[in-house]
Amino acid sequence: QKEVEQNSGPLSVPEGAIASLNCTYSDRGSQSFFWYRQYSGKSPELIMSIYSNGDKEDGRFTAQLNKASQYVSLLIRDSQPSDSATYLCAVKRAGGTSYGKLTFGQGTILTVHP
């Protein structure tokens, strides 16, 4: 089992729709969860972080965390063609020898078509 696993892509949605990206993780010691967006040829850009169970909203983006189910998701409302990118789920432990290290999922390619 992969440490961090994202829903298989690619994901294609029409402009204006909701894009739903999912991620599960195996390490119950994980404390911090992130969604990064990566455009082709660019470095990852942080778009959301979440640390507590529940929802966190920022503009068109909503992150959801359920630690009991070891599940984190990202919803993008009113999707725009500019949202087309690879979305990376990343998980971080709080302490121990893995302190500060990020473990990434394999990424989900999102395409928003006009």
Place this chain on the structure above:
Amino acid sequence: SAVISQKPSRDICQRGTSLTIQCQVDSQVTMMFWYRQQPGQSLTLIATANQGSEATYESGFVIDKFPISRPNLTFSTLTVSNMSPEDSSIYLCSVDRGGQTEAFFGQGTRLTVV
């Protein structure tokens, strides 16, 4: 956030040679990391750059191949030694202030080995 300057942004190198990548941060940070992103893949942690001591390498990465320096809290280098075409990847510097904080990435170095 932190402003991270990474250079070179890209390079084409001959096999058997070495390349040193620099990462400069605009403020002191607790942790600096080096990641590799192979073509079409997600990010994999190479090592944690420790200030004033030897870097901590992840499984599958060794100091002889990827020597790392971190002379102070704002600067680190990664050397890719005795390169082969399999080393063609994007190499990314990342910084983290610890705890429940986000990690940020430099612009990345796109390395092609011919």
